[in-house]
Structures are given as structure tokens and as C-alpha cells.
Amino acid sequence: MNTADRATGQVEFEQMLLSRYMHLHKGRRTRRLDRSAYILLSRIRTQGPMSIGQLGDAFGLDASTLNRQTAAAMRAGLVERIPDPDGGLARKFRITEEGERRLDEERAFLVGSLDRIMADWPEEDIAAFAGYLRRFNSGIERLHGLPWPRTQTAERPA
Numbered sequence: 291m292n293t294a295d296r297a298t299g300q301v302e303f304e305q306m307l308l309s310r311y312m313h314l315h316k317g318r319r320t321r322r323l324d325r326s327a328y329i330l331l332s333r334i335r336t337q338g339p340m341s342i343g344q345l346g347d348a349f350g351l352d353a354s355t356l357n358r359q360t361a362a363a364m365r366a367g368l369v370e371r372i373p374d375p376d377g378g379l380a381r382k383f384r385i386t387e388e389g390e391r392r393l394d395e396e397r398a399f400l401v402g403s404l405d406r407i408m409a410d411w412p413e414e415d416i417a418a419f420a421g422y423l424r425r426f427n428s429g430i431e432r433l434h435g436l437p438w439p440r441t442q443t444a445e446r447p448a
Contacts, residue, residue: 323396326359327368331385331393336439339372339382350436368392 292299323331333348334340340348345356360383363369368389371381385393408416424440431437 322392322399323368327363327366328393328396330359330363331368331389333438334369334383334385335390335393336441339375339384341374341378341380341382343380345383348436348438350434363389 329349330345333345337344337348342353342356342360345351345360346353349356360369363383364371366388367386369383370386372384374380374382408419411419427438
């Protein structure tokens, strides 16, 4: 059987198109947050203040990459360094009010885009699609050993 004819081949093809559409979409609008800041803020919001080591474990990235990302987020006023609330030695990053505001703004824009894309979908189909995406992402997380904590707030933005 040809790879493209298998169901996973069809998933790969649709995933390729999705990444292409996301790239096209990105070019049509100046993002308020770049992708790395959006992901960083989303994780800290879900998990609470995190150190560079914790972020490295969560994302599977090296400290130098995270130092660049967190430095850029600090310059933009999105995060701040705080003493470990649990009394540990490592300082942690916490989202600022500006970071919260901009993350909410970006999520609202993205959810609004999805609302327009799926305007003719029944709510049950959207819920089923969300469930399939969650299952797909959970499989990736399991395979790579990098689970993403999920909360009701993180799953259903306002």
C-alpha cells in the first residue's frame, strides 16, 4: 500500500497543509506575540512560575535557547524573574500583567480565527475535533516524554 493511501499518510498530508496555512496566516498579520513567547507564556500560565531548568525539562530545550527566549520576553515586559515561591535557590519566571493581557489578546484572536474557519461546523464536530487533537498531542507528548499539563482554562479560552 502506498504511504499516501494509508490513513496516517492522509494525516501527514493534512498536517503539512495546516502548517502551510499557519505560515500564510502569519504573513497576513503582525503577530502580537511570536510563537516562542506564546508557548512560553501559555506553559507558565498553566503550570505557574518556572525556572530555566524546569522550562528546559518541559520543552526539551537547552538552557541557552531558553535564556534567549526568556530574555526577549523580559525585555518585552511579558515575564519577570522572582525568587522561588517555594524557597528554592533558582529564580523563577512569572507572567506579568502585560504578559497576561497580551496572551489573552493573542488567544482571543486565534480563537476568533478558528470560530470563522469552523463557522458552519456543528458544536459537536468542533468538540470531537478538539478531542482528536488532544489525543494526537498527548500521543506526541507520550512519545517524547514531554507532557503538557492541561487545565480547563488552558483548554477553553474565553
